[in-house]
Amino acid sequence: MVKASNRTIIIKSIVAIIFALIWVFPVVWLLLSSFKPGSELFTYPLTLFPKDWSADGYVSTFQRYNILQSTYNTAFITIFATIITLVISCMCGFALAKYHYKWLSAFFMCMLATTMLPTEVIMSPSFTVILNLGLYNSLWGAIIPTVGTMTGVFLMRQFFISVPNELLEAARIDGANEGRSFLQIMVPLCRSQIAILAIFSFRWRWNDYIWPLLALTDPTKYTMQLQLRTLSGAESVDWSALLSFSVITMIPVLVVFIIFNRQIMSSEVSSGVKG
Amino acid sequence: MKKKKNSLDHNQGWALLFCGPNILFFIIFFLWPAVIGLYYSFTNYDGWRNMDFIGLKNYIDLFQDSQFYSVFWNTVKYVVVSVPLGMVVSLFLAMLLNDETIKGNSFTRVLVYWPTLLSTIMVGVTWKWIFGESFGVANYIIQGMGLPKVGWFSTPTAAFWTTIIASVWSGCGVNMLIYLGGLKQIPADLYEAATIDGANTWQRFRNITIPSLKPVTFMILLTSMINAFKVFAMVQTLTNGGPGTATTYMIQYIYQTGFTRNRHGYASAASMILFVVLLLISFFQTRLNAKSEE
Numbered sequence: 001m002v003k004a005s006n007r008t009i010i011i012k013s014i015v016a017i018i019f020a021l022i023w024v025f026p027v028v029w030l031l032l033s034s035f036k037p038g039s040e041l042f043t044y045p046l047t048l049f050p051k052d053w054s055a056d057g058y059v060s061t062f063q064r065y066n067i068l069q070s071t072y073n074t075a076f077i078t079i080f081a082t083i084i085t086l087v088i089s090c091m092c093g094f095a096l097a098k099y100h101y102k103w104l105s106a107f108f109m110c111m112l113a114t115t116m117l118p119t120e121v122i123m124s125p126s127f128t129v130i131l132n133l134g135l136y137n138s139l140w141g142a143i144i145p146t147v148g149t150m151t152g153v154f155l156m157r158q159f160f161i162s163v164p165n166e167l168l169e170a171a172r173i174d175g176a177n178e179g180r181s182f183l184q185i186m187v188p189l190c191r192s193q194i195a196i197l198a199i200f201s202f203r204w205r206w207n208d209y210i211w212p213l214l215a216l217t218d219p220t221k222y223t224m225q226l227q228l229r230t231l232s233g234a235e236s237v238d239w240s241a242l243l244s245f246s247v248i249t250m251i252p253v254l255v256v257f258i259i260f261n262r263q264i265m266s267s268e269v270s271s272g273v274k275g
Numbered sequence: 276m277k278k279k280k281n282s283l284d285h286n287q288g289w290a291l292l293f294c295g296p297n298i299l300f301f302i303i304f305f306l307w308p309a310v311i312g313l314y315y316s317f318t319n320y321d322g323w324r325n326m327d328f329i330g331l332k333n334y335i336d337l338f339q340d341s342q343f344y345s346v347f348w349n350t351v352k353y354v355v356v357s358v359p360l361g362m363v364v365s366l367f368l369a370m371l372l373n374d375e376t377i378k379g380n381s382f383t384r385v386l387v388y389w390p391t392l393l394s395t396i397m398v399g400v401t402w403k404w405i406f407g408e409s410f411g412v413a414n415y416i417i418q419g420m421g422l423p424k425v426g427w428f429s430t431p432t433a434a435f436w437t438t439i440i441a442s443v444w445s446g447c448g449v450n451m452l453i454y455l456g457g458l459k460q461i462p463a464d465l466y467e468a469a470t471i472d473g474a475n476t477w478q479r480f481r482n483i484t485i486p487s488l489k490p491v492t493f494m495i496l497l498t499s500m501i502n503a504f505k506v507f508a509m510v511q512t513l514t515n516g517g518p519g520t521a522t523t524y525m526i527q528y529i530y531q532t533g534f535t536r537n538r539h540g541y542a543s544a545a546s547m548i549l550f551v552v553l554l555l556i557s558f559f560q561t562r563l564n565a566k567s568e569e
Binding site for chain 2: 009012016017019026029030033041042044092095101104111115117120121124125133144148153177178179203209229232237239242243246257265268
């Protein structure tokens with residue numbers, strides 16, 4: 001790199017700080033607003049910090065909306081979808097990397113093509129499929145359709161390509177069958193990839209909207225996103241409840257991000273696609 | 276020889292077993308809906324009783340439907356503004372935050388990245404709160420500067436820009452990281468040699484940075500365009516497609532036509548048109564990319 005002078009560094013730092021503030025402001029504003037009492041939300045002059053801090057919004061949200069139920073639903077969907085995604089993506093990625101058949105590469109092309117036709121585009125027919133499979137209004141209707149993800153398979157395939165074939169050959173010579181060498185040699189190797197995919201999948205499913213929207217109709221089965229959507233789509237928005245509810249929905253993702261931010265940000269570069 | 280062939284066939288069974296679940300899910304939740312969608316687009320399916328084959332009528336009607344044109348045009352406008360703007364901001368941020376000698380940079384990167392973790396609805400709620408017409412902080416600041424307040428959700432142009440701002444804000448983080456990865460790949464001696472030859476900052480940017488980032492840029496362009504075309508929940512939360520239908524984009528139109536007005540056949544025809552658009556975009560970009568690499 002060309003050595004930067006002190007002046008450039010100062011200018012760059014100032015610009016960077018400005019951008020950081022712009023980027024962080026919206027959510028900080030939302031967070032601080034959620035601690036304002038209802039009367040203070042809409043009265044000018046606005047202040048960044050609440051004049052008197054109050055958790056009323058949170059209390060009334062907990063009382064009036066069944067947050068525990070929707071948290072449970074969301075967690076249920078997230079956990080089971082993630083487990084299934086991990087298992088099948090790992091297997092499929094392994095097969096795509098280590099076997100070479102024409103139909104396999106054809107299938108890989110098909111997987112890549114799924115990005116061209118996202119579920120958002122074909123919601124009506126996807127709904128028909130859910131209905132025909134008897135998944136309508138069941139939490140599994142928001143789980144099963146989501147588990148086959150191109151990004152997950154791609155992530156695993158890229159990893160297994162980097163694993164030397166000799167490992168597999170050696171196991172074959174020792175008489176291990178493919179299933180055993182996959183389970184005993186390959187799976188332990190890709191632990192860090194599994195962790196990354198688990199984090200990604202957690203975020204996708206926690207924030208998912210489309211499949212829960214299609215599959216779930218009973219309010220007791222609603223996920224947090226559906227409830228958030230109902231709250232924010234109301235004729236007259238109950239901002240006090242909406243603000244605190246939206247803060248609650250983002251806590252889990254925020255916690256996971258704080259713990260794993262290094263892994264998340266470095267893996268984003270290599271995958272770069274959304275599930 | 277014979278034994279080898281046998282073991283290969285044997286492995287083929289294993290490969291099928293390993294891929295089985297994904298193949299199954301691909302067929303059930305991608306191929307099947309796609310085929311049904313294509314079929315629906317030739318029918319008058321209303322989600323309940325009627326499903327008569329009506330040939331190309333939906334397509335013919337769509338091409339004469341002024342509402343469809345206006346939605347399609349809105350969507351194209353949204354894509355054409357939000358994608359390049361998002362890319363320029365991402366590249367700018369990547370170059371700004373690339374310098375490892377500045378201590379705060381890695382933290383700033385975290386701050387810029389993290390809105391990408393929010394759900395699309397959450398992004399909508401966040402900006403809806405900021406742009407609230409009589410209570411939002413945006414109008415408060417604007418009025419503080421002595422300007423008249425903006426009807427963010429009641430004037431079409433302002434509403435359009437709220438969707439753009441929300442999309443750039445929430446999408447930049449990922450693209451910035453990908454650009455940062457690209458910048459790190461450019462050998463430092465290229466810049467040094469150029470400096471010795473007397474190239475100024477702009478010339479270095481124009482002749483080294485831009486060409487080196489070409490493959491990355493193509494990738495970001497393709498994914499951002501597809502993501503922009505399928506924008507739905509964020510805009511639905513933020514503006515609900517309004518005022519009128521000024522910010523109703525394709526997916527919301529398809530959703531409303533199908534599920535609110537029960538015209539699943541008509542909605543599916545619109546889906547197929549959008550699918551063809553996405554297909555053409557990726558086709559041309561892959562071609563263009565291949566050409567530029569020759």
